[in-house]
Amino acid sequence: MTLWFVRGLRRGVVTTRYPARPDESAALLPSPPAFRPRALTEDTARRLVQACPGGALQLARNAALLFDVGRCTACGRCAAAAPDAVTRSGAWELAASTRSVLIKEIPLRGEAR
Amino acid sequence: MTRDPAAGGAMTPEELRAAIARQFGRSLHIRTLDTGSCAVCEQEIRLLAAPHYDLHRLGFFFTPAPRHADLLLVTGPMIRAFEVAARKTYDAMPGPKVVVATGACALGGVYPADPFTHGTVDAVLPVDVWIPGCPPSPLALLHGLGVAVGRLAEKVRDLPFTADDDPERERAAP
Amino acid sequence: MTTELTATGAPRVVPGAVTTFQVASPDLEAVVRDLHGLRLADMFAGGSGGSSPRAGGAATDGDAPTLRLVWANDAGEGQSGYVITETQIDGTEYPALSDVAPAAFVEECEIYEQFGIRPATGKPLNRVMLPPHTDLPTLGRKPAREPDEVRAPHAVAGEAFEFPFGPVRQAGVESLYYGLVTSGEEIVDVYLFTWHKHRGLEWRLAGKTPEQALFLAERAEGLSAVAVGWALAAAVESATGTTPPEAAQRTRAVALELERLYNHAAAMAALCQSTGLSVGQSAAEIALERLLRLNARALGHRYLFGVVAPGGACRAPDSGAIRGELPGAYGEFRRAADALLATNSFVDRLEATGTLTSAQAAALGMVGPVARATGLAGDARLVPGGPYDPDAGGPGAGIRVATATAGDALARFTVMLAEAAESVRLIGQFLDAGPFFDARTAAGIAELRQTAGGTGLGWAESPRGEALAWVALDGDGRISRARLRPASARNWRGFDDACRSGNVFTDVPIIEASFWLTAAGMAR
Numbered sequence: 001m002t003l004w005f006v007r008g009l010r011r012g013v014v015t016t017r018y019p020a021r022p023d024e025s026a027a028l029l030p031s032p033p034a035f036r037p038r039a040l041t042e043d044t045a046r047r048l049v050q051a052c053p054g055g056a057l058q059l060a061r062n063a064a065l066l067f068d069v070g071r072c073t074a075c076g077r078c079a080a081a082a083p084d085a086v087t088r089s090g091a092w093e094l095a096a097s098t099r100s101v102l103i104k105e106i107p108l109r110g111e112a113r
Numbered sequence: 114m115t116r117d118p119a120a121g122g123a124m125t126p127e128e129l130r131a132a133i134a135r136q137f138g139r140s141l142h143i144r145t146l147d148t149g150s151c152a153v154c155e156q157e158i159r160l161l162a163a164p165h166y167d168l169h170r171l172g173f174f175f176t177p178a179p180r181h182a183d184l185l186l187v188t189g190p191m192i193r194a195f196e197v198a199a200r201k202t203y204d205a206m207p208g209p210k211v212v213v214a215t216g217a218c219a220l221g222g223v224y225p226a227d228p229f230t231h232g233t234v235d236a237v238l239p240v241d242v243w244i245p246g247c248p249p250s251p252l253a254l255l256h257g258l259g260v261a262v263g264r265l266a267e268k269v270r271d272l273p274f275t276a277d278d279d280p281e282r283e284r285a286a287p
Numbered sequence: 288m289t290t291e292l293t294a295t296g297a298p299r300v301v302p303g304a305v306t307t308f309q310v311a312s313p314d315l316e317a318v319v320r321d322l323h324g325l326r327l328a329d330m331f332a333g334g335s336g337g338s339s340p341r342a343g344g345a346a347t348d349g350d351a352p353t354l355r356l357v358w359a360n361d362a363g364e365g366q367s368g369y370v371i372t373e374t375q376i377d378g379t380e381y382p383a384l385s386d387v388a389p390a391a392f393v394e395e396c397e398i399y400e401q402f403g404i405r406p407a408t409g410k411p412l413n414r415v416m417l418p419p420h421t422d423l424p425t426l427g428r429k430p431a432r433e434p435d436e437v438r439a440p441h442a443v444a445g446e447a448f449e450f451p452f453g454p455v456r457q458a459g460v461e462s463l464y465y466g467l468v469t470s471g472e473e474i475v476d477v478y479l480f481t482w483h484k485h486r487g488l489e490w491r492l493a494g495k496t497p498e499q500a501l502f503l504a505e506r507a508e509g510l511s512a513v514a515v516g517w518a519l520a521a522a523v524e525s526a527t528g529t530t531p532p533e534a535a536q537r538t539r540a541v542a543l544e545l546e547r548l549y550n551h552a553a554a555m556a557a558l559c560q561s562t563g564l565s566v567g568q569s570a571a572e573i574a575l576e577r578l579l580r581l582n583a584r585a586l587g588h589r590y591l592f593g594v595v596a597p598g599g600a601c602r603a604p605d606s607g608a609i610r611g612e613l614p615g616a617y618g619e620f621r622r623a624a625d626a627l628l629a630t631n632s633f634v635d636r637l638e639a640t641g642t643l644t645s646a647q648a649a650a651l652g653m654v655g656p657v658a659r660a661t662g663l664a665g666d667a668r669l670v671p672g673g674p675y676d677p678d679a680g681g682p683g684a685g686i687r688v689a690t691a692t693a694g695d696a697l698a699r700f701t702v703m704l705a706e707a708a709e710s711v712r713l714i715g716q717f718l719d720a721g722p723f724f725d726a727r728t729a730a731g732i733a734e735l736r737q738t739a740g741g742t743g744l745g746w747a748e749s750p751r752g753e754a755l756a757w758v759a760l761d762g763d764g765r766i767s768r769a770r771l772r773p774a775s776a777r778n779w780r781g782f783d784d785a786c787r788s789g790n791v792f793t794d795v796p797i798i799e800a801s802f803w804l805t806a807a808g809m810a811r
Binding site for chain 1: 164165166167170171217220221222223225235240241242243244245246247249250252253255256257259260261264265267268269270272273274275276277278
Binding site: 003004005007008011014025028029030053054073075076077080 | 499502503566567569570573576580583584587588589592593601622626629630
């Protein structure tokens with residue numbers, strides 16, 4: 001067992017300090033998209049809804065794009081379908097104690113909120 | 114959160130938060146439940162005990178026994194045939210207890226409600242915290258567990274998931 | 288290519304190719320006997336190409352299902368290939384194949400549950416895929432009655448105690464039910480119920496476009512996302528006659544080797560956990576975490592989701608990140624492995640535990656490190672064509688396939704270690720072979736040729752063994768029948784043999800870790 005003990009000492013500590021300190025490693029990972037309302041025509045929004053394989057995007061009747069962060073797998077298909085309208089959010093601390101807080105209403109271009 | 118009925122009385126949100134932090138904030142035992150995942154969420158959950166993340170330093174522990182558990186960490190889209198096992202696991206946990214649904218499958222993505230799956234964990238169990246991701250990384254899980262015990266703040270409520278940058282400018286940048 | 292096959296002629300495997308033969312039902316048993324020198328890779332049924340069983344529910348009763356057997360020739364050295372036999376089954380019975388090929392038994396049970404047809408001997412069939420007391424949609428006609436569900440009777444000196452374990456098990460593991468039969472300590476029998484995680488993936492894939500299907504196929508067995516996705520994409524490409532760009536094929540190969548590396552690190556961690564060696568587990572987990580972070584930097588996802596696409600690859604690997612980080616991550620892995628092999632208490636637990644003989648592995652048609660540890664040398668990367676083929680621009684010396692002879696958990700562990708070393712070497716060669724497409728220009732994907740219908744077989748060597756997929760496309764290019772067969776669907780059937788070889792309870796987690804399968808891959 002001395003073998004392991006010595007190895008362990010030499011290896012040092014790799015443990016994250018999160019949550020006491022921020023941890024940048026999560027920034028590398030795929031994150032849910034952020035949408036650009038200026039580029040979101042109804043046509044583009046329809047294309048985005050079509051592209052999403054997990055049902056995270058829907059068109060609301062009052063002409064907004066409903067984005068359910070909970071259903072999002074960050075697969076990137078919406079960004080591939082409309083690169084001008086979609087970008088990375090970089091958000092990863094996404095836990096919520098109310099389900100509705102995860103459903104975002106993204107206004108379409110030209111529509112008042 | 115399902116409170117122990119013997120405690121009695123209604124609480125204000127602040128009192129409830131304080132109660133949760135007092136009850137669970139220093140030491141929490143976690144039971145995991147797989148209702149039909151693809152196995153990757155489980156791998157990320159296992160890594161919570163690995164050196165890079167070490168959930169023990171935060172007072173969280175895994176337990177194989179529902180009787181000793183305070184928090185039920187659920188993955189998968191709640192396959193209908195699994196419902197009985199899921200309910201038994203939840204019922205075997207004494208109150209107070211917290212249910213955390215983790216991963217896109219558990220939150221309604223990937224699989225819709227259909228003959229095979231309910232599609233969401235909250236169709237069967239009373240969920241207290243939802244953690245998105247496919248899979249949620251160990252850091253995201255740590256944040257979610259911190260939210261569940263009232264130690265960490267939720268952030269997603271204030272995130273709009275919109276951007277007003279100009280894509281032309283972004284493309285031009287190196 | 289379809290050729291008429293008669294019972295007298297043995298079909299020849301064309302290296303690197305898939306040849307399909309029509310076999311009439313009365314000749315099937317004789318053909319299976321003749322083909323017995325090949326490995327039965329899979330058996331499944333489906334509507335004759337063009338019907339979409341999902342639309343509106345069960346298949347139309349008029350469609351007699353076609354029984355397909357996929358045979359693999361593991362001769363290696365550029366000689367590997369596949370043969371598919373297709374037989375239309377009218378009526379409810381077909382010749383009993385598992386008497387000749389025990390590797391077919393689990394599939395016979397599955398086909399009965401999904402299509403209502405059964406082998407003619409009338410011997411009992413177990414429940415394999417569909418949970419009991421449910422009325423789930425099937426891929427074909429529902430069976431006339433439930434499966435017989437007979438388990439072998441067991442007694443040791445008149446006594447045996449059977450106890451159920453699962454499906455909800457210890458922390459952080461998948462749901463899986465074990466029926467453990469014991470006379471005290473020693474394991475008399477083990478049987479598994481894997482249907483708790485049945486998500487009906489093959490049912491869901493019907494009607495999807497290949498692109499939509501890939502999203503689900505990656506999540507059939509997420510720990511083999513690249514392999515299963517590659518198999519499905521290759522099946523679609525074969526069905527449409529599309530060839531992915533060379534650089535995209537190399538991207539897939541890099542992703543597949545990275546997948547192998549992290550899975551073997553995870554298996555090592557699980558082996559340490561199963562033997563109670565916490566320091567070893569931590570060391571392996573450090574290596575695993577470094578490899579997962581490398582995956583995220585190199586290809587955008589810790590578990591390599593979203594890399595494979597039908598027609599090519601969605602992303603190009605970050606060669607700089609791999610060259611920079613892989614030596615360190617693999618060094619971590621190697622040091623942990625070397626320390627483990629020098630730790631007698633660990634090695635003793637693995638030696639002679641969960642032993643499988645090569646005869647057992649061959650009879651059950653097993654694949655991957657489990658099979659190679661018994662001495663069988665098959666590897667899906669040896670099939671000619673594709674990015675691994677040295678004659679088609681692949682790595683100069685071809686692949687060194689690692690085998691062992693003992694067939695126990697230690698042999699499986701050493702095979703995995705040798706494979707990890709080989710993976711690192713292969714990744715280096717793929718990176719050296721040339722540039723990768725710039726992912727943003729989407730030049731990594733060849734447009735799928737529009738063909739009216741067509742069928743195709745695809746394969747990839749997942750960390751657990753050969754993953755297969757077969758598709759039939761309809762006139763619109765959508766999937767009418769998809770078959771997904773991750774390696775776990777092949778290898779769980781050897782688990783009870785491995786457990787029965789004179790082991791005790793506490794050996795079961797060790798055997799499970801050394802197999803490193805998933806319940807998700809079996810249940811789909």
